[in-house]
Amino acid sequence: MHGPDASNLLERLDALTQAALLQGFHQRQLVEGELLGSPNGERDSVFIVRSGRIRVFLAFEDKEYTLTFLEAGGIYSTHSQAYVQAVRPSEVLMGDTVQTMATLRSLPSAVPAIIRVLGATLDNCMRIIEDLAFRDVEGRLARFLDGMLARKGRPHQGSLRLELDLNTEDIAQLLGTTRQTVSSLLNRMAREGILSRAGNGVFDIHDAERLRARSQ
Amino acid sequence: MHGPDASNLLERLDALTQAALLQGFHQRQLVEGELLGSPNGERDSVFIVRSGRIRVFLAFEDKEYTLTFLEAGGIYSTHSQAYVQAVRPSEVLMGDTVQTMATLRSLPSAVPAIIRVLGATLDNCMRIIEDLAFRDVEGRLARFLDGMLARKGRPHQGSLRLELDLNTEDIAQLLGTTRQTVSSLLNRMAREGILSRAGNGVFDIHDAERLRARSQ
DNA sequence: GGCAAGCTGTCTGCTGGCTGACAGACAGCC
DNA sequence: GGCTGTCTGTCAGCCAGCAGACAGCTTGCC
Numbered sequence: 001m002h003g004p005d006a007s008n009l010l011e012r013l014d015a016l017t018q019a020a021l022l023q024g025f026h027q028r029q030l031v032e033g034e035l036l037g038s039p040n041g042e043r044d045s046v047f048i049v050r051s052g053r054i055r056v057f058l059a060f061e062d063k064e065y066t067l068t069f070l071e072a073g074g075i076y077s078t079h080s081q082a083y084v085q086a087v088r089p090s091e092v093l094m095g096d097t098v099q100t101m102a103t104l105r106s107l108p109s110a111v112p113a114i115i116r117v118l119g120a121t122l123d124n125c126m127r128i129i130e131d132l133a134f135r136d137v138e139g140r141l142a143r144f145l146d147g148m149l150a151r152k153g154r155p156h157q158g159s160l161r162l163e164l165d166l167n168t169e170d171i172a173q174l175l176g177t178t179r180q181t182v183s184s185l186l187n188r189m190a191r192e193g194i195l196s197r198a199g200n201g202v203f204d205i206h207d208a209e210r211l212r213a214r215s216q
Numbered sequence: 217m218h219g220p221d222a223s224n225l226l227e228r229l230d231a232l233t234q235a236a237l238l239q240g241f242h243q244r245q246l247v248e249g250e251l252l253g254s255p256n257g258e259r260d261s262v263f264i265v266r267s268g269r270i271r272v273f274l275a276f277e278d279k280e281y282t283l284t285f286l287e288a289g290g291i292y293s294t295h296s297q298a299y300v301q302a303v304r305p306s307e308v309l310m311g312d313t314v315q316t317m318a319t320l321r322s323l324p325s326a327v328p329a330i331i332r333v334l335g336a337t338l339d340n341c342m343r344i345i346e347d348l349a350f351r352d353v354e355g356r357l358a359r360f361l362d363g364m365l366a367r368k369g370r371p372h373q374g375s376l377r378l379e380l381d382l383n384t385e386d387i388a389q390l391l392g393t394t395r396q397t398v399s400s401l402l403n404r405m406a407r408e409g410i411l412s413r414a415g416n417g418v419f420d421i422h423d424a425e426r427l428r429a430r431s432q
Numbered sequence: 433g434g435c436a437a438g439c440t441g442t443c444t445g446c447t448g449g450c451t452g453a454c455a456g457a458c459a460g461c462c
Numbered sequence: 463g464g465c466t467g468t469c470t471g472t473c474a475g476c477c478a479g480c481a482g483a484c485a486g487c488t489t490g491c492c
Contacts, residue, residue, distance in 0.1 A: 058342065060350035067345070079335070081342055101328050108321045115317065118334045119295070125341035126274065126297050129283070132348035133392045134276035136478070167439065176349045181479060183441060200439070200488095216276075352448070383469065397449060399471060416469065 017110050021103060025095035030054075030086035037078025044097035049074040052090020056082050057173070066173040068124065075117055132176055135216070140175045141185050143215035145195075149205055159204040166201055233326050237319060241311035246270075246302035253294025260313035265290040268306020272298050273389070282389040284340065291333055348392055351432075354401050356391045359431035361411075365421055375420040382417055 013021065030036065030052065037045065054070040058081065069087070070076060077097060078084055104110060131140045145162070153160040166174075172182045189195050194207045205211060229237065246252065246268065253261065270286040274297065285303070286292060294300055295313060320326060347356045361378070369376040382390075388398045405411050410423045421427060 058346050058349065060346065063350055065345065065349040067342075080339060081346065101331065104327055104331075105324045108324050108327075111320055111324075111327055112317050115320075115330070115334070118331065118338065122334065122338055122341065123296060125338065125345065126283075129281065129341065129344055129348065130274050130276065130297065132345065133274065133281040134279055138478095168441095169439085178480060179440085180442080180481080187441070197440095354448095384471095385469085394450060395470085396451085396472080403471070413470095 013110060013113055017107060020107055021100070021110050022093065022095070023103065024099055025093045028092050028094050030090045030092065032086060032088050034086045036084040036086065036092070038083045039081040041078055044077065044079045045094045046075070046077050046097050046100050047084075047092045047094045050091040050093060052092075053087050054090055054092070055085050055087045057085070058082055064173055065176050066170070067128065076121075137175060137177045137181050138185050139215055140177075141171070141182065142211055144171070144175060145203070145205065146208070146212050146215045149208060149211070153205065156204065159206045160208060161198070162203040162205060164201045164203065229326060229329055233323060236323055237316070237326050238309065238311070239319065240315055241309045244308050244310050246306045246308065248302060248304050250302045252300040252302065252308070254299045255297040257294055260293065260295045261310045262291070262293050262313055262316050263300075263308045263310040266307040266309060268308075269303050270306055270308070271301050271303045273301070274298055280389055281392050282386070283344065292337075353391060353393045353397055355431055356393075357387070357398065357401050358427055360387070360391060361419070361421065362424070362428050362431045365424060365427070369421065372420065375422045376424060377414070378419040378421060380417045380419065 025048075027050070028047075036047065036054065049070045049072055051072055054074065054076070055066055056068050056070065056076060057064050057066045059065075067082060068074075076084065079097060104114065131143065135143065148162055148164060149160055152164070153162050155161070164171075168182050168186070169179045172179045175182065186195075186197070189211075190197060192210075194210050195203050195205045198204050241264075243266070244263075252263065252270070265286045265288055267288050270290065270292070271282055272284050272286065272292060273280050273282045275281075283298060284290075284292075292300065293313060320330065347359065351359065364378055364380060365376055368380070369378055371377070380387075384398050384402070385395045388395045391398065402411075402413065405427075406413060408426075410426050411419050411421045414420050
């Protein structure tokens with residue numbers, strides 16, 4: 001989410017490699033709000049999302065910045081300074097990082113896929129830095145919507161419908177700003193005819209052209 | 217630079233593995249200001265810095281944000297949306313990414329090192345995001361100085377001397393702010409007795425305690 | 433029905449930091 | 463000496479966006 005998805009690791013591997021890699025992984029059910037990992041967490045794990053929705057975020061004092069939402073197929077690691085939390089009931093496959101590294105030694109065919117996943121995560125981070133360092137909130141919002149449009153937009157009555165299932169606060173945390181600012185920007189764009197809101201978390205984009213122009 | 221260094225890849229490998237990995241790499245001399253890579257550059261390369269100083273930065277319109285400076289031992293890739301530029305005459309060992317990936321398949325012992333390097337780069341990116349999303353410029357500056365202190369500080373007449381070889385503008389670009397703001401913050405810290413400036417790019421930190429407190 | 437919880441919209445005041453402009457200090461060079 | 467280029471310090475003006483407060487709307491529950 002928020003840009004091209006962290007690539008689906010499993011799709012890129014043949015069945016045998018897949019099975020070998022996932023040896024030692026165990027399935028885990030998460031309830032809504034459950035923390036999978038936090039900075040300085042005891043144990044390093046890698047995990048793959050089977051279902052549900054996982055939020056990866058940074059926190060400092062009482063602010064939070066969402067790095068990404070993971071859905072089915074998403075892969076991440078609980079090391080790093082990020083918090084990892086299920087925002088709804090979810091299922092994940094978890095494995096120990098150290099053990100997975102060891103498995104990799106005897107599974108060279110999986111290496112390029114792994115490196116590509118890491119590379120995609122890195123790209124995502126760089127995009128975020130670019131956003132935070134250079135763009136104002138309106139630019140970030142436009143870029144976010146434009147990116148989601150490419151991934152999730154569906155034609156609907158002459159416009160493009162975007163069902164994000166995110167509320168204003170969620171979007172604000174993805175952009176590193178406040179709910180109030182997102183709210184007023186979205187309404188300004190609505191007034192300008194760029195989009196309209198068709199219920200909570202549902203947007204109809206009427207002028208993708210102008211949206212993209214704003215994301216530069 | 218700017219936090220723990222992107223780990224020195226070569227140190228972590230035995231001589232044989234090293235030689236195998238660097239097969240096909242070629243040495244290249246860079247003059248000051250030379251661009252090694254830019255977003256949408258034709259060819260993907262990996263490179264290792266032998267000497268000199270390389271700046272990795274993002275650019276947008278007329279602003280630039282420096283992600284890191286690489287010195288001897290540093291490793292990076294020219295893929296990604298970053299620009300890579302020699303800020304002084306430098307020597308690098310360059311290799312083709314695709315070919316290096318292929319080499320890796322038959323060199324499983326190098327995989328953990330590679331993954332660790334990628335992981336360190338990712339950690340650095342996350343630290344930057346944390347800074348940009350949560351901290352004001354003074355906090356970022358304090359954190360930057362504190363980090364450099366740990367890596368480059370040398371006792372000097374009862375204080376800790378920091379020879380950064382960076383001017384105010386360079387620091388501003390590392391922090392995502394302007395030269396003027398950095399200048400006034402440094403002078404405020406000097407007035408408060410936290411540090412003093414002993415020439416361009418040289419700082420004496422008198423109160424590391426209070427510096428750290430400001431970086432939270 | 434009433435009540436609470438969650439989501440949204442809007443207003444107001446305040447401020448961190450950007451921008452542009454200018455001046456002083458210093459080094460190297462002709 | 464004067465000239466140029468590089469680096470630094472400082473000031474005034476301005477504004478994007480934060481923070482707090484409040485109101486309206488829905489939904490679900492007792």
